[in-house]
Amino acid sequence: MLKAPMKQRILIVEDEEKLRRVLALQLESTGYEVELAGSAEEALRLSDRCALVITDLRLPAMDGMALLESIQRQNSRTPVIVMTAFGTVEIAVEAMKKGAADFLPKPFSLDHLMAVVRKALEVQSLRDENVQLKEELGRRYRFDNIVGSGAKMQEILGSVARVAASRTTVLLCGESGTGKDLIARAIHHHSPRAGQPFVKINCTAIPENLMESELFGYEKGAFTGAASTKPGKFEQADRGTAFLDEIGDVPPAIQVKLLRVLQEREFERLGSNKTRQIDVRIVAATNVDLRRALEEGNFREDLYYRLNVFPITIPPLRDRSEDIPLLAEHFLRKYSRENGSSVTGISEAARHKLVAYHWPGNVRELENVIERSLLYASGASLQPEDIRLDHAPRRATAATGGNGGATGNGGEFLAAGVTLEEHERALIREALKRAAGNKSQAARLLGLTRNALRYRLAQMGLE
Ligand SMILES: Nc1ncnc2c1ncn2[C@@H]1O[C@H](COP(=O)(O)OP(=O)(O)OP(=O)(O)O)[C@@H](O)[C@H]1O
Ligand SMILES: [Mg+2]
Known part of the structure; x- marks a missing residue:
């Protein structure tokens, strides 16, 4: 980066030695460092080390105007002041048009020189500052490892930057694989809690009967097998961020307890009646339409509103192909x-x-x-x-489609003519049927995570 040194350096380009010396003395006595050049060629070698160039227009070989143009080609940020002979205003005007910062008609007083020099340097430092501010502005919504220069992602990253500093609850909505996890971590890392724990709680991965103890911890003897006291995920997240992934999958019994954490920031460990206070920031994510779950009665309305304080919806990739x-x-x-x-x-x-x-x-x-x-x-x-894309496969043939026969084939390996893909599809359909359409349960039957199942369903065009 071009950064002015403590003592600013000025290059004087003048073939007349006496004038060169006078200028140098004056500038040095007012606190500048000075470089001297007797020709334009020499000046070109020195100009990029200097904060300002003062050049005569009439020089041997290459003249001052050509020097001005060369310097601008080299590094347009160094201002150039031209010294012109008495009565050549037109030339001075031409130099200004070509980008000279100012001009000094000869003869000039040393006071005039100083005024022109100070002004040129001041304008330049304002310009540098402006460039820097603009660069910072461009960087504003840039986060490590997050790609998204398109307008939609920029808006999202703007929201992330805005909300990160607070303790406001954030609800991230978006299809599987849109980057909810990534954004949740970015919120934490750009918050004042960055040095504290980020605890991810995958609400689908924890079996329902273990969820309460996982989340809130338990006391020794709270249930058979509770050989010692164990703090839960929320306690681990104290002073940091708790990321509740797949919040739509939280069973009703736990929803009530979450509501209390969100409202009062308090809870009890299993088997204890001591109420614990925590300072935790909550970020929740869902790839299901929570509003629909609400209407269907699978999600508590009061919890929904506590979570939906600052919603961020990440659009699917097909809707932001610019990225x-x-x-x-x-x-x-x-x-x-x-x-x-x-x-x-x-x-x-x-x-x-x-x-x-x-x-x-x-x-x-x-x-x-x-x-x-x-x-x-x-x-x-x-x-x-x-590039091998996973195109949604053709519809299954009547022989294998949707009858679930593939799961109960006893010793048979794969029915004749059935591809692995068709077999997989049949297994998934059967699991969905047995789970009465509940994807979380179907995923459990198949030994998959809910996400993995959704991903396969989407790939098969069954979503
Ligand atoms: N904008 C992005 N820039 C760079 N990488 C991204 C971006 N969005 C997502 N990814 C990457 O894509 C992958 C999936 O993202 P992530 O796990 O955050 O999605 P998700 O929305 O949490 O998905 P799911 O709902 O399945 O949990 C990750 O490897 C992540 O790093
Ligand atoms: Mg995720």
Whole structure:
């Protein structure tokens, strides 16, 4: 960065030695450092080390006007003051048009010189400051590891920046793989709580009967097997942030207790009647429409309103395709580095293919696709044929579609003509049927996380 040194350095370009000496003495005695050049050629070698250039217009060989132009080509931020001979105002005007900061008609007083020099340096420092402020503004919504220069993501990152500083509860909504986890962490890391714990609580992963003790902890002897006292997730998150992922999956019995944490910031450990106070910031995430769950009676209205204080909705990737190229490049760099791949770019045609796809699995799917594509790529840049997309497969044939027969086939391996894909699809349908459409329960039956199931359903076009 061009940063002015403690003592600002001024370059004087003048072929007349006497005048050069007078100027140097004056500037040095007022606290500047001075460089001297007798020709334009010499000046060009020195100008980028100086905060200001004062040049005569008439010089041997290359003249002052040409020097002005060269300096501007080299580094447009160094201001140039030109000294012009008596009666050549037109030339001075021309120099100003070409970008000179000011001019000094000869002969000039030393006071006049100083006034012009101070003004030029002052204007320059304001300009530098302005450039710096603009750069900072451009950086404002930039977060580590989050790609999103498009208007929609910028708006989201703006909200993140705004809400991070407070203790306000944030509700992140968005399809699977849109970046809710990433945003939740960004909120924590940009908050005054950054040095305190960030505790993620995956409401789907914890079995219902263990949820209370996981969340709120328990006292020794609270239940059979409680051999010692254990603090819960909320206590671990004290003074930090608790991230309640998949909040839509919290069973009603726990919803009441969460409400109390949100309202009063207090709770009791299982088997204890001592009320504990905590200072915790809550960020919750959901990929289901909580409002619908509310209407269907699966989610408490009072809890919904306590959570919905500052909602941030992350749009699916297909609705912000402007972010796809940069995201793709981001993942390409990441996996290329990790795997020592020599692929460094994405061809135009490959980029088109990526942007045109509908990304049911959102950013997570894009990440997976790029990682996989790198394994197929042979050149320096990704080609369309390197990119294998998981197109939604054709509809299942009548023989295997939806009858659930694939689960009860006894010793049989795979029925003749049934592909692995069709088999998987049948298993998923059967699980959904047994769970009466409840995805969390179906996921448990299949030994998958709810997210993994949703991802597969989306891929199969069954969402
Ligand atoms: N804007 C982004 N910039 C860079 N990486 C991103 C972005 N959004 C998502 N990712 C990456 O995509 C993957 C999925 O994101 P994340 O886990 O945050 O999604 P999610 O919304 O929490 O999904 P789920 O609902 O399935 O839990 C992660 O590896 C994450 O780092
Ligand atoms: Mg997540």
